[in-house]
Amino acid sequence: MKTADMETMEKLARLGLYPTKDTLPFWDALLAGSLVTCRCAACGRFRQPPSGFCPGCRHTEVVWQRSDGVGTVYSFTWARHAFTPGLRDRVPYVIALVELDDAPGVRLIANILDAGEDQVRVGARVVADHRNAAEARIDFVLRGEADD
Amino acid sequence: MTDQRVAIAGVGQTTIWPRGQSAPLTEIDLTCQALTSACADAGIPVTDVDGFAFYRGGVDAGLLAQTLGIKEITFCASLSGAGGGSAGTLGLAAAAIRSGMATVVACPMAFQQIGTRFGAAYARDGVGGGPLYNHAAPEDDFLRPADLVAPAQMFALITQRHMHKYGTTREAFAEVATTFRDNARKTPGSLMTKPMTRDDYFNARMISDPICLYDCCVESEGAGVVLVTSLERARDLRPTPVEVLASVHGGEGDWGQGIMWLNMPDEIFSSSGHRGVARRMYERAGITPADVDVAMIYDHFSPMVLLQLEDYGFCGVGESNDFVLDGNIRMDGAIPVNPNGGQLSNGYLIGFSLVTEAVRQVRGEGANQVPGAEVALVTGGPAALPVSGSLLGAVR
Numbered sequence: 001m002k003t004a005d006m007e008t009m010e011k012l013a014r015l016g017l018y019p020t021k022d023t024l025p026f027w028d029a030l031l032a033g034s035l036v037t038c039r040c041a042a043c044g045r046f047r048q049p050p051s052g053f054c055p056g057c058r059h060t061e062v063v064w065q066r067s068d069g070v071g072t073v074y075s076f077t078w079a080r081h082a083f084t085p086g087l088r089d090r091v092p093y094v095i096a097l098v099e100l101d102d103a104p105g106v107r108l109i110a111n112i113l114d115a116g117e118d119q120v121r122v123g124a125r126v127v128a129d130h131r132n133a134a135e136a137r138i139d140f141v142l143r144g145e146a147d148d
Numbered sequence: 149m150t151d152q153r154v155a156i157a158g159v160g161q162t163t164i165w166p167r168g169q170s171a172p173l174t175e176i177d178l179t180c181q182a183l184t185s186a187c188a189d190a191g192i193p194v195t196d197v198d199g200f201a202f203y204r205g206g207v208d209a210g211l212l213a214q215t216l217g218i219k220e221i222t223f224c225a226s227l228s229g230a231g232g233g234s235a236g237t238l239g240l241a242a243a244a245i246r247s248g249m250a251t252v253v254a255c256p257m258a259f260q261q262i263g264t265r266f267g268a269a270y271a272r273d274g275v276g277g278g279p280l281y282n283h284a285a286p287e288d289d290f291l292r293p294a295d296l297v298a299p300a301q302m303f304a305l306i307t308q309r310h311m312h313k314y315g316t317t318r319e320a321f322a323e324v325a326t327t328f329r330d331n332a333r334k335t336p337g338s339l340m341t342k343p344m345t346r347d348d349y350f351n352a353r354m355i356s357d358p359i360c361l362y363d364c365c366v367e368s369e370g371a372g373v374v375l376v377t378s379l380e381r382a383r384d385l386r387p388t389p390v391e392v393l394a395s396v397h398g399g400e401g402d403w404g405q406g407i408m409w410l411n412m413p414d415e416i417f418s419s420s421g422h423r424g425v426a427r428r429m430y431e432r433a434g435i436t437p438a439d440v441d442v443a444m445i446y447d448h449f450s451p452m453v454l455l456q457l458e459d460y461g462f463c464g465v466g467e468s469n470d471f472v473l474d475g476n477i478r479m480d481g482a483i484p485v486n487p488n489g490g491q492l493s494n495g496y497l498i499g500f501s502l503v504t505e506a507v508r509q510v511r512g513e514g515a516n517q518v519p520g521a522e523v524a525l526v527t528g529g530p531a532a533l534p535v536s537g538s539l540l541g542a543v544r
Contacts (some may be wrong), residue, residue: 017293020286027289048411049290075312077304081355083268083297095294095301095356097410107411111294122312137293 015136022050025064030138033130035067037103046105069128071100071140074107076120094120098140110138154242155382155389155543157252158190158375159507164495166339167261167367178371179207179258180216186373191385192252197375199223199250201240203233203528203536204498207258223250227397227536231529232421234446234499236536239395241376251377257500258371267367270408271297288408300364300449302407303530304356307451310418311358314466316454318358322349323472324450324485325362325492331479332489334516339366340493363450365491372500374507379543390510390540394433397528397536400424405532419465420455420530425537430461433539437461440539441521442509443483444502446529447490453477456527457485460537479518487516502526503538510540 008028012019019027022038026049029036038050042059053060076096082088094112112120113129125143132139160182163170170178187194194216200209206226213221223244227233234257241253270291296302310316326349332338344362352361382389402413403421416423430436437460445456454468462483463471471477477485488494488505495501506526508514514521528536 017289018286019289023286023289049287051287075305075309077301077308077359078354078357079295079298079301080353080357081298081300083265084271087295087297090295093295095296095305097305105411109290109294109296109410122308135293138290 022052026050027136030136033133035069035128036064037067037106039063039065046103048106067100067102071098071126073122073124074099098126108138110140113139113141115142152246153379154245154392155379156374156507157377157382157385158186159504160186161372161504162370164368164370170260170369175258175260176211176215179256182371182373183254186375190375195219197252197254199244199253201237201253201255202226203237204230207256227534229534230531231498232531232535233397233528235526235528235538236397238392238538242392245378253376254373256373257497259497260369261367268298300359301356303449304359306418307358313418316469320469320472321363321450322346324453325349327478328486328490328492331487331516332493335488335494336515338489338494365448365496368495370497372497372504388511389543390507391543393539393541394429395538396425396429397534399533399535420452420459422459422535425535426460429537440523440525442518442524443485444506444526445485446499446527447492452530484518487514487518499529506540510542
């Protein structure tokens with residue numbers, strides 16, 4: 001791998017993330033404040049997480065497509081119990097599955113930031129938020145707030 | 149061709165302890181306790197055991213053999229995956245018997261949580277952190293940035309989608325939790341025996357919406373073993389051998405890693421991942437859901453009981469809320485579920501206490517017996533593939 005890649009790998013390892021050749025471009029982009037999605041270079045099918053083979057056609061080459069980060073909440077939960085000591089200051093937080101408008105078939109496991117108890121629902125419109133990009137967090141905010 | 153029918157000749161189970169309390173016994177101690185009691189139950193000398201069928205990697209077979217003085221191991225295999233395989237070990241054992249690779253196969257499960265907690269299975273940080281956390285799995289990296297660390301949170305995501313899609317309510321989860329608690333109170337050795345009302349359920353603290361404390365199984369420890377052999381041999385051993393009518397594992401590829409993936413297609417997302425296994429299981433046994441007298445359904449989280457009732461055909465997809473609220477899973481309902489109190493209230497051995505109870509129910513030996521039960525369903529965990537399901541039947 002290139003030296004730049006090694007540096008990124010080391011940075012991600014400090015965050016507890018251990019990418020491979022297939023997932024590194026996603027994390028690399030995230031650290032730089034953007035979302036990219038993995039798409040089969042042959043049949044165009046999106047897949048998540050990025051992997052070495054297209055489950056539709058078994059092709060191995062991919063194209064990385066930049067996403068504008070706009071999507072819809074597919075499901076969510078308010079995590080209220082701190083399962084580990086490190087989460088005591090985090091609860092309650094929203095874990096959501098977000099489907100991206102421009103990458104059908106991709107569902108990201110994310111947090112929804114700045115949301116009130118009754119604001120998060122299945123079908124809510126959200127947009128990616130990169131304030132925690134340096135920690136490689138996958139964050140969204142509710143669309144209404146982002147447009148304010 | 150010889151008789152290909154396969155039966156369970158013996159069953160053994162240790163005490164179920166709360167998490168951390170089976171010490172100073174070791175995992176091998178627990179396994180050997182359960183194995184020797186299963187052999188005593190069957191009337192088979194321990195030295196006749198020549199096969200082992202495990203799931204989630206199992207127990208160290210070499211250590212078992214040297215500890216118990218097993219003469220020779222001729223079959224030793226494990227289903228991959230985790231709790232999904234609990235019911236499927238019976239099919240793995242049956243395959244060994246039918247192929248002639250072994251004559252008496254023990255299916256052991258032993259489980260301790262000393263120093264680890266399955267409740268936080270995917271957590272990365274030390275204290276209370278998770279046994280399933282895997283530094284080397286790039287797929288798992290995608291769980292971490294959102295602090296998705298617990299099976300309870302993962303199943304909450306599946307449950308919330310089911311509620312959105314079909315209007316499923318927490319009332320139905322309360323019915324599951326309170327029904328199983330009632331059943332556990334009638335089963336000696338259950339860990340959770342305090343009466344639970346609907347109000348108790350709704351007053352419990354929320355863990356990860358919509359899953360509250362009483363939707364979660366107990367963290368516990370113990371071991372169980374069933375002995376599988378040919379029906380021909382089992383007939384000579386016990387007055388009531390329990391036939392393995394069908395035991396299948398696997399699952400539809402679209403389910404994949406399930407809760408660790410969460411990118412399953414929408415048609416299958418808010419399910420238990422068991423539809424393919426259920427279809428094959430009924431086909432192989434040549435019976436239908438209407439023929440099942442008692443169901444031991446993997447209840448790590450109460451909403452997943454509803455989703456399995458759908459996938460195993462006791463009601464239509466999306467209809468489990470009303471099916472449960474109509475009283476159908478109670479002891480006097482259309483399909484009594486988990487008469488021992490299940491993993492929610494009796495105890496959690498990654499599915500195996502459900503397997504042993506299914507055997508007892510078909511024998512008519514359940515502490516809280518379903519009257520006249522002749523056919524039992526037992527399911528493995530809704531988890532990453534493989535998942536599994538088995539049908540056990542009384543031998544007439």
